[in-house]
Amino acid sequence: MSTATAQGKAFDRKLFAQVFAFTRPYKAVFWTSFALTIFLALLGVVRPLLMGDMIDEYALTGDERGLWMVTLVITLLLIIETVVQFYQAYWTSWLGQAVTFDLRQKLYARIIGFKLRYFDRTPIGTLVTRVISDIETIDDIFSQGLLMIMGDILKLVVVVVVMFVVNWKLALLSMVPIPLLIWSTNIFKNSIQKSFQDVRTQVARLNAFVQEHIQGMAIVQLFGREEQEYDKFKAINKEHRSAHIRSVLAYSIFFPVVEVLSAISLGFLVWWGVKDVLAGVATLGDVFAYILFINMLFRPIRQLADRFNVLQMGMVGSERVFKVLETEMSLKDEGASGTGALRGDIRFDAMSFAYEDEQYVLKDISFEAKAGQMIALVGATGSGKSSLINVLSRAYEFQKGAVYLDDVDIRDYRLSDLQRSISVVLQDVFLFSDTIHNNITLNDPGITRAEVIAAAVEVGAHDFIERLPKGYDTEVGERGGILSTGQRQLLAFIRAAVHKPKVLVLDEATSSVDSLSEQLIAQATERITKGRTSIVIAHRLSTVQHADRILVIDKGSIIEQGDHQELLARNGAYRKLYELQFR
Secondary structure: OOHHHHHOOOOOHHHHHHHHHHHHHHHHHHHHHHHHHHHHHHHHOHHHHHHHHHHHHHHOOOOHHHHHHHHHHHHHHHHHHHHHHHHHHHHHHHHHHHHHHHHHHHHHHHHHOEOHHHHHHOOHHHHHHHHHHHHHHHHHHHHHHHHHHHHHHHHHHHHHHHHHHHOHHHHHHHOOOHHHHHHHHHHHHHHHHHHHHHHHHHHHHHHHHHHHHHHOHHHHHHOOOHHHHHHHHHHHHHHHHHHHHHHHHHHHHHHHHHHHHHHHHHHHHHHHHHHHHHHOOOOHHHHHHHHHHHHHHHHHHHHHHHHHHHHHHHHHHHHHHHHHHOOOOEOOOOOOEOOOOOOOOEEEEEEEEEEEOOEEEEEEEEEEEOOOOEEEEEOOOOOOHHHHHHHHOOOOOOOEEEEEEOOEEHHHEOHHHHHHHEEEEOOOOOOOOOEHHHHHHOOOOOOOHHHHHHHHHHHOOHHHHHOOOOHHHOEOOHHHOOOOHHHHHHHHHHHHHHOOOOEEEEEOOOOOOOHHHHHHHHHHHHHHHOOOEEEEEOOOHHHOOOOOEEEEEEOOEEEEEEOHHHHHHHOOHHHHHHHHHHO
């Protein structure tokens, strides 16, 4: 579904059908709101008629008792209308919030199921816009859009019919400016529609820019690029402001035009109506009622243009949200095997992998790791080491060959079971704005505090955690800001250990820490890899000299493999790496 299609229509049936499907659990609320909308449209015309009769039948004849009775009836109708308006507004807003709640839940569930490749291509700020503000526009479809438009149109029809039934001449006079009003409303609608589309586009750009640059603020400041980045932000923010100003300009022109046309209609009515009253053709009550009818006529027409644009923006937001929902970037989870009895044997058989088309970053990879063994991957940056572990954990899908875990193709395992059986400690540890305990357990209620402490003791991090202000309940701040790089790395080790994986992957775990932290991490590595199949990626060869097998990877291929002594004796690529680091 193209953006142009959605943006070219104020109402898109296919999109609305997709959104409307989310109202099924709330049918009673929707139809109640619909019924209240119809009731309000019909009730609105009763008051002007009663007030016209009140003037003709009671006020001009001096019938005080009748005047009081009609006043009481009108007051009662106002109270009823107020109560109905309250419930109609409440239930339509409630329905909008219920739909957006469910839709946002489904959208987020969809996003967290996407392959990592999707996040490589999509700015995070854009996804934030989809989940937050684009879905808010869908709420407006129900709270300010469709039902309100139906109510306004029905009110217009009822008012026009009643006006022609009561006095067709006064009705025609009242509607002299209507063609001009419809023409100006159409111009306003088209203008504001384009402005709103520009606003949504600029909001997405602004979100993406701010998200990315706040995350990368350290780089901006370290390289003294504050002024240049500020200029970029100022340019994007200026476009955002300009888009809003264009919409404000449209409103500031349209609303005065409506008021002028309303005044012209009122002037025609008073001029001709007074002549008819003097001639005995019309009554004073008719003129008074038609003054009220004119207000009831022009107000919905003025609001309709705005409501149609609210509906339009809801359609645009829906198109963007459903485009994400319809994106086929989820990992296929067709496996039926569990990993309960997993030993941890790994075998790569002529596996090849590419991020894009046929541009393979791993070529014909074949090796085995028996349960409990440590396999080390070494090689230059960009040689394909991290890609290999991404394939093993099914973060990315390989294109050729096969990967086996205990002689079972990894695609035959249930994805959740496979990922629980493989723990990864990354070079760049990500911590959430939460407590130490929750960052370790990832809010898994099945992991107890005792298990967390036991894992921390095993890793050698229990003492430093206990020295923190609230121990395991200490808030680590955004991305673990209160902790050092080494401490964050140790928490990642605890996180891996506490989930009791059969396979452990350590990706450059000591590449960016100080010597003391490296020593602690080396000890932690020795402890948590014991008895587990481990794949260790390292630039520092000192950390992998005791590995059962070392794979030397270059340009996506394994060019050497063996243990430390064997590879040194071959006098090949591994020996060159070793001599570069130690001599």
